[in-house]
Amino acid sequence: MSTLEIRNLHVTVETPEGTKEILKGVDLTINSGETHAIMGPNGSGKSTLAYSIAGHPKYEITEGSVTLDGEDVLEMSVDERAKAGLFLAMQYPVEVPGVSVSNFLRTAKTAIDGEAPKLRTWVKEVKGAMENLRMDPSFGERGVNEGFSGGEKKRHEILQMELLQPKISILDETDSGLDVDALRIVSEGVNRAKENTGLGVMLITHYTRILRYIKPDFVHVFVNGRVAEQGGPELAERLEAEGYDRYLANA
Amino acid sequence: MTVTDHTQATADTAHSHGVIPDKSRADRVVSFDVDAFPVPTGREENWRFSPVRDLRPLFADEAADGHLEWTTSELPAGVTLAEVPADEARERTVREPGDRASAIAVKHAGGAMALTIAANTVVEEPITIDLNGVGGDVRGHLLVELGQSAEATVVINRTGTARYSELVSIDLKDNAGLNLVLLQQWDEDAIHAGEVLARLGRDARLRGTVVTLGGKVVRLNTSAAFAGEGASVDLFGLYFADSGQHQEHQLFVDHAVPKCTSRVTYKGALAGKTAHSVWIGDVLIRAAAEGTDTYELNRNLVLTDGARADSVPNLEIETGEIEGAGHASATGRFDEEQMFYLRSRGISEEQARKLVVRGFFADLIHEIGVPAVEESLMRQIDLEIAHVEEELEHE
Ligand SMILES: Nc1ncnc2c1ncn2[C@@H]1O[C@H](COP(=O)(O)OP(=O)(O)O)[C@@H](O)[C@H]1O
Ligand SMILES: [Mg+2]
DSSP: OOEEEEEEEEEEEEETTEEEEEEEEEEEEEETTOEEEEEOOTTSSHHHHHHHHHTOTTOEEEEEEEEETTEEGGGSOHHHHHHHTEEEEOSSOOOEEEEEHHHHHHHHHHHHHSSOOOHHHHHHHHHHHHHHTTOOGGGGGSEETTTOOHHHHHHHHHHHHHHHOOSEEEEESTTTTOOHHHHHHHHHHHHHHHHHHOOEEEEEESSSGGGGTSOOSEEEEEETTEEEEEESHHHHHHHHHHTTHHHHHHO | OEEEOOEEEOSSOEEEOOOOOOOOGGGOOOOSOGGGSOOOOSOSTTTTTSOHHHHGGGGOOSOOOOOEEEEEOOOOTTEEEEEEOHHHHHHHSSSOOSSHHHHHHHHHSOSEEEEEEOTTOBOOSOEEEEEEEEEEEEEEEEEEEEOTTOEEEEEEEEEEEEEEEEEEEEEEOTTOEEEEEEEEOOOTTOEEEEEEEEEEOTTOEEEEEEEEOOOSEEEEEEEEEEOSTTOEEEEEEEEEEOTTOEEEEEEEEEEOSSSOEEEEEEEEEEOSTTOEEEEEEEEEEOTTOTTOEEEEEEEEEEOSTTOEEEEEEEEEEOOSOOSEEEEEEEEEEOOHHHHHHHHTTTOOHHHHHHHHHHHHHHHHHHTSOOHHHHHHHHHHHHHHHHHHHHHHHHO
16 A cells, blocks of 8 residues: 655746746645546646656756655655656657667666566566557567657557556556547556556546546646646546636636 | 758757868878878868877877787688788778878888788688787788678777877779778777778678777778779768767768769767767769769767767769768757656666667667677677766766
8 A cells, every 4th residue: 555645746947937836736645546637728737747756857846745655755866766666657758769668678677676577477478568558569679669659659658557567657648649449558558557556546637538448536627736626536527518717717 | 062061069059060161072182192291280171170289199200119919810711911011002002091190101001911802702700800009109001902702801909009090991892892890999098090991893892880989089081982883881980989088080982983872870979078079971972973872870979068079971962863862960968858768767877878878879789790799899888888977976
């Protein structure tokens, strides 16, 4: 049982116009096995929240705390956070030319576990996980995200999540830009991880469609750098009908 | 038509130097006469990026008494290595020297060493020549000659230290195929200026790989000239410059006859405040060279602040009847987003850097085609990266 606890998180970035506060006091607690949907309009700070938890150097935490099972996440380096059990499926995964997917996966698994996986079982595990996500075996030989389509990139993110087995996973708009078939495949992957490892999920999304495939326990409406309202799945249905206008008018 | 562009990037800026008008590459002076080349001042077109002060010992028209220690793999049948007297060596050289250092190397080398591979001889195993410097001034003249339809791989590895200048002449008769690997793994105080001159007969194939990791100053000037139709050159280069290192690679591919193909692919990584690399790639397609197909590429990866990569591709085209001609040059900062991506998967900073740099060089290393060299290079690159980590820690 793990708990990610975000308390009064304030985050700024440097822009050409000066320092800009993007997160203005975020409170959120995610336990193992729970799925929290974070829904909000473009520019409301969803990715900033995700990156700040993962430790991207561009974002400066000016106030508040983030802990994982009581450990201070903000004190950890980026790789230490991953080793502690956090995972971020990125909205725009970057290319790493010349580094093969299979080498990358093995290196990451070794780093997270602190020892190299047993070759035979690992090869089987990777193969099975790729089959589940309908990824061709030739994927392993390609460069990380090199020339991947949008859908391939998102499946590759979920592949990593399934293999690295984090405690808490943040999915940043993993659904955006996917057609229904790909959305289903990716959602199955998330549900598998929930079932197999009791993963806690922060499901960041702009659209309600993915919530038909991944059932949220909690829905948080994210507007202008903070949680404007929270509730159960019924809140998502209301958002689907009404959109974000109600919150934007108040902001 | 002359197309010149020049990109130069320091750690913080990447910008174009603008067009520097040049006379045709065809008009450059070549001569065995040292006096045809005044002592370079650094203002000349071909020396403008070079640290001429460090190179000065190589411009002195006087005898040099040092030598390199030669260790050669066992030579199979059809392959000979022999000393050639100075007069004959000059005659067997494919072209006259193109700069002062090269002319002096020939004049004071006291003759040449000639590696000769007889016609129709196919050598399966790589021929390796280790040249180890034990200090002092050394002048060298080397001939590599392949008879018609001969094929071989030759690996020349330079280690130790010296103030070394040389001319390497490569003569490929019709339909010969040579895979030549030149490794510069000098100690950190070596000074090396070399001219590599290749002439390709009809249907001949040259694969040349240059790897420069060591030395204080390494300046290699490679020219390939087509003398018969249907020939091809593939020139690959890999370099890694640290603080205090100047690594310069100039290339000239002379398409003088029809239907020849050339590819130039050089990649470099730079780390450390005073690391400096220079790449100048000249390609000349003469009026007679119809059906030419050429492409040259230089990419630089700047790992730390202060390192500087100069990159100047230059394509001169005198006929429109060609298959293709292009060039690309790019110098980029080490990508922090790539680092973040890898580290967010638990991979440490040092290992992430290693992955990215290895990935940058991976395709190039696989082109060398000598497994032992490829493996040792990957290890060398890991060592270079470990060195970068040390430098970063000290900042
Ligand atoms: N690195 C950055 N530099 C400058 N502005 C940024 C940066 N990251 C985010 N922002 C700004 O912060 C706001 C929130 O962005 P983001 O977190 O990407 O929102 P979302 O993911 O909800 O669309 C936007 O106005 C965006 O322009
Ligand atoms: Mg976003």
